[in-house]
Amino acid sequence: MASKFDDFQLALLKQFVDLCKEKADLLHAPQLKFFKDWLLSIGAQIPPPPEEPSEPEPEPTPEPTPEPTPQPTPQPTEGPKPTENNEEPMPEPSPKEEAKAEEAEAEEPMDRESDESDIEIDPEGCIEPDTDEPQQMGDSSIEVTDEMRDESSDKRSEATMAMSDGNLEEACKLFTEAILKNPTSANMYAKRASCYIRMEKPNAAIRDCNEAIKINPDSAQPYKWRGRAHRLLGHWAEAAKDLGMACKLDYDEQANEWLKEVKPKAQLLADHQRKYERKREDEEDKKRNGQSKKGKRNTRKSEKGMCKQLFITVLEEEERKKRQEQEEMSGGFPGGFTGGFPGGFPGGFPGAAGFPGGAGGFPGAGGAGGFPGAGGARGFPGAGGAGGSPGAATEDMEKQTVQHTTHRTTSNT
Numbered sequence: 001m002a003s004k005f006d007d008f009q010l011a012l013l014k015q016f017v018d019l020c021k022e023k024a025d026l027l028h029a030p031q032l033k034f035f036k037d038w039l040l041s042i043g044a045q046i047p048p049p050p051e052e053p054s055e056p057e058p059e060p061t062p063e064p065t066p067e068p069t070p071q072p073t074p075q076p077t078e079g080p081k082p083t084e085n086n087e088e089p090m091p092e093p094s095p096k097e098e099a100k101a102e103e104a105e106a107e108e109p110m111d112r113e114s115d116e117s118d119i120e121i122d123p124e125g126c127i128e129p130d131t132d133e134p135q136q137m138g139d140s141s142i143e144v145t146d147e148m149r150d151e152s153s154d155k156r157s158e159a160t161m162a163m164s165d166g167n168l169e170e171a172c173k174l175f176t177e178a179i180l181k182n183p184t185s186a187n188m189y190a191k192r193a194s195c196y197i198r199m200e201k202p203n204a205a206i207r208d209c210n211e212a213i214k215i216n217p218d219s220a221q222p223y224k225w226r227g228r229a230h231r232l233l234g235h236w237a238e239a240a241k242d243l244g245m246a247c248k249l250d251y252d253e254q255a256n257e258w259l260k261e262v263k264p265k266a267q268l269l270a271d272h273q274r275k276y277e278r279k280r281e282d283e284e285d286k287k288r289n290g291q292s293k294k295g296k297r298n299t300r301k302s303e304k305g306m307c308k309q310l311f312i313t314v315l316e317e318e319e320r321k322k323r324q325e326q327e328e329m330s331g332g333f334p335g336g337f338t339g340g341f342p343g344g345f346p347g348g349f350p351g352a353a354g355f356p357g358g359a360g361g362f363p364g365a366g367g368a369g370g371f372p373g374a375g376g377a378r379g380f381p382g383a384g385g386a387g388g389s390p391g392a393a394t395e396d397m398e399k400q401t402v403q404h405t406t407h408r409t410t411s412n413t
Contacts, residue, residue, distance in 0.1 A: 012310070016311060019311060024046070024047045025047070025049055025050055026311075027039070027046055027047075028046075028049040029315065031314075031315050031318045119268060119269070119272050121234075121236065121265050121268065121269075123234055125231070125232070126231075126232060126233065126234040127200050127202070127232050127233070129202065129203050129233055130200070130201040130202065130203045130204060131203075132201065132203075132204060134204075134207060135176065135192075135204055135207065135208070136176055136179075136180070137179070137183070137211060138179045138180050138182070138183020138184075139183055140183045140184055140215070142183065144181075144182050144183070144184055148181045148182055149181070149182050151181045152178045152179075152181035152182035152185065152188065153178075153182075155174050155175070155177045155178035155181065156174075156175065156178045156188060156191060158174045159171045159172075159173075159174030159175040159178060159191070159192075159195070160191070162174060163194075163195055163198070168195055168198055168199045169199075171195050172192060172195050172196070172199065175188065175191055175192035175195060176192065179192065184215060185215070186212040186213070186215040186216035186219050186221075186222060187212070187219065187221065189208040189209070189211050189212035189215070189222070190208070190209065190212050190219065190221035190222045190224075190225055192208050193205040193206075193208035193209050193212070193222070193225040193226070193229075194221075194225050196208065196229075197225055197228055197229060197232070200232070202228075202229035202230070202232045202233050203229070203233075205225055205226070205228075205229040206226055206229045206230070208222075208225075209222040209223070209225050209226035209229070210222075210226070213226075218249060219249070220245075220246045220247075220249035220250035220252065220255075221246075223242045223243070223245045223246035223249065224242070224243065224246035224252060224254075224255045226242045227239045227240075227241070227242030227243035227245075227246060227255070227258065227259075227262075228243075228258060230242060231243075231258060231261070231262050236262050236265040236266040236269055237266045237269055237270065239258075239262040239266070240259060240262045240263050240265075240266035241266075243255050243256075243258050243259040243262065244259055247259060
């Protein structure tokens with residue numbers, strides 16, 4: 001059967017039902033008596049109206065205040081009957097439940113853990129980072145001559161010998177002189193980086209390797225020593241990446257051994273990072289869903305408020321019309337009953353001052369042939385009220401006097 005209501009009317013009806021659920025005493029409003037009668041006719045249970053507190057009667061002597069009698073608990077209204085599939089509809093959350101849900105969402109902390117917060121990695125072999133001033137670099141814009149290259153090569157040989165003897169400070173100084181002679185050699189920076197690694201200065205080694213990669217990104221040595229520096233600092237993912245690149249460009253047994261050491265730890269971190277990213281995405285989805293639910297709750301509240309305001313407006317309009325009708329009825333008929341009909345009953349009919357001539361007989365009959373209007377007690381009693389036409393009795397008397405005089409004159413003649 002097709003519905004006779006449009007979507008807007010159905011929405012208003014739903015909001016009205018929700019309002020009645022929240023405030024059941026509305027069903028006892030006089031304007032909704034027809035609705036309450038219908039509910040009772042189909043067997044619905046309606047909560048009793050709230051009892052108005054009665055004012056205590058004044059007593060001559062003060063007595064202890066009696067304990068208030070508990071009010072009867074309202075009977076719960078019957079919910080909708082289960083559907084054919086024995087599935088009951090999900091009830092909408094009450095305002096208290098919605099408020100609790102909003103508070104829970106507001107108090108729920110966002111779990112922001114670091115990448116290594118819930119995993120433990122053995123830091124064995126890691127050292128504290130060096131904090132020295134950056135070492136001196138060569139000027140790559142200068143033009144290097146053959147003589148400068150030869151001098152740079154000699155300094156590199158001296159630095160290698162000093163490093164073999166364990167004189168690392170001297171070796172680092174000689175490598176710096178070689179770099180200044182030939183600042184375009186990526187291998188020269190890589191050599192000094194290896195010296196810094198032995199001196200346990202990983203940050204200085206990383207700076208040299210970065211400069212070497214700028215000059216020649218296809219050289220394996222800068223990646224090897226930079227990977228080793230990251231391993232000393234505990235940067236497992238960066239170490240595995242650089243050592244893997246070094247072995248890819250030019251396989252090296254030592255670089256491969258270092259790669260085997262750092263790769264499991266780097267994989268553990270990668271797995272944790274993926275887990276953290278999924279967790280963060282889930283939190284963001286949960287937050288978005290919570291905002292969406294909050295928006296829906298606000299929409300429902302707005303709709304309920306609109307329906308409540310509309311319902312109150314209708315009730316006020318009904319009250320106004322009722323008062324207006326009562327005011328109009330209290331005024332009575334025009335002129336009121338007390339005014340009577342025009343002219344009033346007490347005044348009698350117009351000109352009712354007795355029939356002309358009263359009870360006088362025919363002319364010449366003798367006796368009490370009354371004068372005009374003399375039948376005061378004969379006519380209709382006391383009929384000379386204010387309702388008669390003005391002067392009507394006087395005119396009749398004058399006519400009768402003239403007729404009587406004429407009749408006597410004729411008789412005498």
